[in-house]
Amino acid sequence: MAEPISRERFALLVERAGLTLDPERFEELRQGYRFVERMARTVRRRRERDAEPAHIFVHPQV
Amino acid sequence: MDPSQLTVAEAARAIAERRLSPVALVEAYLARIDALDGELHSFVLVLHEAARQAARAAEQAIAAGHAGGPLFGIPIALKDIYKTRGVRTTAGSRRYQHHVPQEDAESWVRLKSAGAILLGKNETHEFAIGGPDFGLPFPPARNPWNTAHYPAGSSSGSAVAVAAGLCAAAMGSDTGGSIRGPAAYCGIVGLKPTYGRVSRRGVFPLSYTLDHCGPLTRTVEDCAMLMQALAAYDPLDPASADVPVPDYRAALGPRLDGMTIGVIRHFHEKDAVAGFGPDNAPSAAYVEAFERACRTLESLGARLVDLQLSPLIDYADANRLIMLAEAYALHERDFREQPQMFGRHMFARVALGAFLSAADYVEATRQRRELCREFARAFAAVDVVVSANATGPAPRLDEVPLWGVFERASYTAPYNLTGAPALSVPIGFENGLPLAFQIAGPPFAEAAVLRVGHAFEQATEFHRQRPAIAAPLPSPR
Numbered sequence: 001m002a003e004p005i006s007r008e009r010f011a012l013l014v015e016r017a018g019l020t021l022d023p024e025r026f027e028e029l030r031q032g033y034r035f036v037e038r039m040a041r042t043v044r045r046r047r048e049r050d051a052e053p054a055h056i057f058v059h060p061q062v
Numbered sequence: 063m064d065p066s067q068l069t070v071a072e073a074a075r076a077i078a079e080r081r082l083s084p085v086a087l088v089e090a091y092l093a094r095i096d097a098l099d100g101e102l103h104s105f106v107l108v109l110h111e112a113a114r115q116a117a118r119a120a121e122q123a124i125a126a127g128h129a130g131g132p133l134f135g136i137p138i139a140l141k142d143i144y145k146t147r148g149v150r151t152t153a154g155s156r157r158y159q160h161h162v163p164q165e166d167a168e169s170w171v172r173l174k175s176a177g178a179i180l181l182g183k184n185e186t187h188e189f190a191i192g193g194p195d196f197g198l199p200f201p202p203a204r205n206p207w208n209t210a211h212y213p214a215g216s217s218s219g220s221a222v223a224v225a226a227g228l229c230a231a232a233m234g235s236d237t238g239g240s241i242r243g244p245a246a247y248c249g250i251v252g253l254k255p256t257y258g259r260v261s262r263r264g265v266f267p268l269s270y271t272l273d274h275c276g277p278l279t280r281t282v283e284d285c286a287m288l289m290q291a292l293a294a295y296d297p298l299d300p301a302s303a304d305v306p307v308p309d310y311r312a313a314l315g316p317r318l319d320g321m322t323i324g325v326i327r328h329f330h331e332k333d334a335v336a337g338f339g340p341d342n343a344p345s346a347a348y349v350e351a352f353e354r355a356c357r358t359l360e361s362l363g364a365r366l367v368d369l370q371l372s373p374l375i376d377y378a379d380a381n382r383l384i385m386l387a388e389a390y391a392l393h394e395r396d397f398r399e400q401p402q403m404f405g406r407h408m409f410a411r412v413a414l415g416a417f418l419s420a421a422d423y424v425e426a427t428r429q430r431r432e433l434c435r436e437f438a439r440a441f442a443a444v445d446v447v448v449s450a451n452a453t454g455p456a457p458r459l460d461e462v463p464l465w466g467v468f469e470r471a472s473y474t475a476p477y478n479l480t481g482a483p484a485l486s487v488p489i490g491f492e493n494g495l496p497l498a499f500q501i502a503g504p505p506f507a508e509a510a511v512l513r514v515g516h517a518f519e520q521a522t523e524f525h526r527q528r529p530a531i532a533a534p535l536p537s538p539r
Contacts, residue, residue: 017416018398025401028410028464035468036417039386042379043426053427054434055271060300 084135131177167264176291185219192408214243239474249496257481258303261296319363324444334471337375344453351490377476390415455495
């Protein structure tokens with residue numbers, strides 16, 4: 001299992017997100033952060049510039 | 063015979079032929095809920111009087127010759143994220159513990175129009191993601207095959223109620239497998255329809271581009287009957303698709319001659335361990351049940367071919383990342399202002415979305431398009447595919463890890479990501495607990511998926527096996 005993100009670095013991310021976490025939730029999320037890193041790694045890859053996202057803008061009908 | 067033992071198809075026929083009264087059917091289910099749900103926790107609200115009133119009205123309509131609708135008098139239940147006008151809808155959360163909506167979910171409107179009667183609201187993981195959590199207002203539902211075990215989630219209560227015979231059918235929702243997981247662990251049928259096939263309007267969202275509404279039933283035929291009522295274009299749901307609805311029940315038959323079925327083995331044989339670690343290896347009993355199920359499909363006349371797609375983790379992680387980003391955006395304000403309103407599981411899982419970047423989200427949606435194209439190419443050569451569902455029996459309820467939703471291989475996520483219809487069907491048992499596989503098709507091919515599921519079901523006995531708790535109640539002395 002990958003090392004969890006350091007407390008100091010994670011505290012910065014939490015502050016940037018505007019969340020206020022008690023110590024228990026802070027530690028729990030810090031342990032879970034490795035999944036964010038894994039997911040981001042899985043989807044970050046070299047793509048052609050014309051590789052469009054799945055969702056495109058559609059004019060709403062009312 | 064105890065009418066609660068009947069399938070939807072059997073009960074609907076008996077009502078239409080005046081051999082069964084809707085009042086007797088509703089009373090049978092209410093008696094079972096009162097007797098058994100104290101142990102199962104599948105309902106968070108039981109509408110005793112409203113259901114009785116609706117049943118009496120149905121009986122009067124029959125007497126007056128006005129009975130109508132394919133689900134006339136059929137008692138069903140809704141996951142407690144489906145809004146019900148004037149009836150408390152909590153999303154399984156303290157945040158909405160006393161919430162009484164002013165409107166009905168469109169899917170419930172459609173079922174009601176077909177004649178269904180609402181028995182109550184089913185337990186759900188908080189906002190369809192946080193559970194099993196013993197700190198929520200309602201205790202987690204328990205697996206009817208062994209109440210020490212997990213029924214999976216998030217449509218836990220819906221699956222438990224159907225499997226235990228506490229309602230004829232139920233509605234769930236599925237963002238990464240929340241219909242098909244509970245269907246697998248509870249030994250019933252669950253369908254995640256094509257994205258856009260069933261309206262999501264009036265259902266608490268988890269993730270706008272991945273959420274699907276669908277039925278949980280005891281048989282594939284029952285699933286087809288509910289789908290006939292549910293499938294429709296809803297101009298007020300931005301994702302709804304204006305695509306003709308076929309006759310699902312007419313598509314059912316005993317043989318699969320002329321069909322080509324792709325078998326995706328590498329998801330469970332290789333990718334689960336490679337992507338998610340050795341704890342994700344399928345059990346030997348599961349692999350055997352899966353192969354036996356494939357041979358059954360062949361014996362019914364289908365031609366089976368191996369399919370090779372991208373690794374499972376490519377589908378699963380893109381699905382989870384998109385889900386997290388969209389779910390966090392939905393709950394961000396509440397998480398900042400009143401985090402104490404949320405249970406441990408829901409908060410921890412969804413709050414991870416705070417740490418994703420906009421570029422992560424866009425990259426996941428670009429990957430989604432690539433994988434959808436891969437799926438479309440695969441379906442050019444086959445009619446449907448089969449792949450694993452959960453690759454072992456349900457774990458104990460007290461052993462479900464907080465991060466299981468991200469740690470474990472998800473065999474269901476590929477079909478949320480691609481929006482393809484996917485059906486979970488029982489294929490066997492391990493240690494007395496059910497096993498299942500998935501049958502999936504190209505977009506809007508529910509009829510083909512149901513056809514394969516039904517033929518498989520008719521050739522096997524798994525769907526006829528019910529948990530002991532589903533047996534008829536003892537007759538009153």
